[in-house]
Amino acid sequence: MELKDTILQHYREQTSDVIADVRQDALNTFNQIGFPTIKHEEWKYTNLKQSLTKPYAIQPAATLSKAAIQEVLDTLPKGIFLVFVNGIFQPELSDKNLQGAEVNSFAEKVDVVQRYFGKNLPFTDSMQSLNIAFAQQGTFIRIPKNVSIEAPLFCVFLTDTQTENVFVQPSLFILLEDGAQATIAESYHTIGTNTSFTNLFSHILLQKDAYLDAYKIQNDVVSAVQINTTQLVHESKCTSHTTTITLGGGITRNNLSISLQSEHNEAYLNGLYVTQGTMHVDNHTLVDHAMPNCYSNELYKGILNDTSSGVFNGKIWVRKDAQKTNAFQSNKNVLMSKEASVNTKPQLEIFADDVKCSHGATTGQLDEQALYYLRARGIGEESAKKLLVHAFAFDVVDKIKNSVIKEYLIEALEAKL
Numbered sequence: 001m002e003l004k005d006t007i008l009q010h011y012r013e014q015t016s017d018v019i020a021d022v023r024q025d026a027l028n029t030f031n032q033i034g035f036p037t038i039k040h041e042e043w044k045y046t047n048l049k050q051s052l053t054k055p056y057a058i059q060p061a062a063t064l065s066k067a068a069i070q071e072v073l074d075t076l077p078k079g080i081f082l083v084f085v086n087g088i089f090q091p092e093l094s095d096k097n098l099q100g101a102e103v104n105s106f107a108e109k110v111d112v113v114q115r116y117f118g119k120n121l122p123f124t125d126s127m128q129s130l131n132i133a134f135a136q137q138g139t140f141i142r143i144p145k146n147v148s149i150e151a152p153l154f155c156v157f158l159t160d161t162q163t164e165n166v167f168v169q170p171s172l173f174i175l176l177e178d179g180a181q182a183t184i185a186e187s188y189h190t191i192g193t194n195t196s197f198t199n200l201f202s203h204i205l206l207q208k209d210a211y212l213d214a215y216k217i218q219n220d221v222v223s224a225v226q227i228n229t230t231q232l233v234h235e236s237k238c239t240s241h242t243t244t245i246t247l248g249g250g251i252t253r254n255n256l257s258i259s260l261q262s263e264h265n266e267a268y269l270n271g272l273y274v275t276q277g278t279m280h281v282d283n284h285t286l287v288d289h290a291m292p293n294c295y296s297n298e299l300y301k302g303i304l305n306d307t308s309s310g311v312f313n314g315k316i317w318v319r320k321d322a323q324k325t326n327a328f329q330s331n332k333n334v335l336m337s338k339e340a341s342v343n344t345k346p347q348l349e350i351f352a353d354d355v356k357c358s359h360g361a362t363t364g365q366l367d368e369q370a371l372y373y374l375r376a377r378g379i380g381e382e383s384a385k386k387l388l389v390h391a392f393a394f395d396v397v398d399k400i401k402n403s404v405i406k407e408y409l410i411e412a413l414e415a416k417l
Contacts, residue, residue: 003052003167004034007130010058016136018107019114026118026132033126042125045311045343046253046282051225054195056167059134062086062160064191069093069158072189077408079152079185082141086160087168087198089139100147101182106138106173113140117173117203120233122257122288127227131169131201138171143180143210152183152215152402157200161192161223172202176210176238183402185215188249190224195250198226208236213401219248219412222277229255234265241401244300245409246273246281247416257286260294271300272396274416275308275340282311287329289322292352296326301396302333303389303417304340311343316357318350325352329359334366334392336385389417 011027035052036043062085073081082103083093089103106113118132143149159166176182190196206212216228226249232240246252258267273281287296302310312331333342346359366388379387393413400406 135171161194305336
């Protein structure tokens with residue numbers, strides 16, 4: 001049985017009626033479009049065909065021991081851990097002291113989930129639709145009004161592939177109410193040697209004066225395939241910092257869409273991908289300036305080695321009413337080998353006339369003059385290259401706000417380099 005048929009059969013076997021109409025609409029969309037192929041313009045450089053021909057267990061029960069789970073948690077920086085196993089939140093494995101945050105299932109908060117989750121999306125995407133169709137076991141994270149959470153809130157996603165290939169679809173709805181502040185991080189871990197296919201969708205809503213510092217830390221095994229989609233909505237005047245760090249995995253596709261729906265919003269998007277072997281990393285971003293007097297600044301950098309490949313597609317939309325917009329975007333890449341490759345496409349679509357916008361992309365090898373300068377001062381070739389790579393990556397690492405996560409990522413980057 002093909003994967004699509006297996007998924008549809010699994011949907012028919014569901015008994016939950018949580019947000020049933022939303023899920024059915026999403027399933028109809030997926031059924032109409034199907035899995036993305038390289039014939040779709042947005043997927044031109046990311047081919048899922050080989051990954052989709054494998055047999056998968058659809059979100060099965062896990063056999064992970066508590067010791068195995070704790071071993072993963074011990075590698076992460078200190079924070080508040082929310083543990084997900086095969087896509088499903090596990091309260092008994094998670095921290096109980098949430099410092100004011102609230103965590104519930106979609107079934108427990110169906111009214112608010114029904115109102116927001118999967119609504120007003122900027123475009124139609126089949127993988128996003130597929131996730132929404134199976135979101136009856138989704139997780140709702142709420143940071144109440146004026147609550148400030150100091151410790152990072154870690155969503156730790158564990159996938160158990162010890163006995164079979166596994167297809168999982170975690171669904172998150174995150175709400176920061178008026179004046180709320182939080183640091184929320186996601187990390188992903190495959191335990192086992194079979195293939196993990198993760199199709200995650202996060203819908204994040206920021207209300208007035210909310211402040212979000214969000215991280216995706218992707219350092220999984222080479223047998224991991226991940227489609228990671230985030231829809232971040234600035235409902236009122238607020239600020240978001242999003243940082244996506246990809247250091248490991250097999251095929252990784254990140255879709256980040258940010259919608260600025262009122263005046264005086266600020267959005268900062270940063271990303272760093274370090275690839276080796278046959279890794280493939282595809283970052284698609286969209287910043288939708290729908291209202292005037294908003295600011296966005298985006299910096300993504302890539303360091304690619306061996307036969308690995310990367311994609312960056314960044315879009316900025318400035319709508320007709322979005323006067324006084326300031327929007328900046330930059331993508332820079334260093335190829336460490338002749339076989340590494342990257343496709344980059346920064347885009348601006350501007351329909352307002354009183355704006356300041358810029359975008360650009362560069363791809364090349366290490367600066368030969370800088371390398372010669374260091375070698376001439378007695379620094380070995382490998383050490384000189386490492387210094388230049390560190391300097392290249394520093395622009396992104398230096399923008400990390402949380403000191404605990406910053407230290408952790410510096411160590412992870414050191415190990416990778």
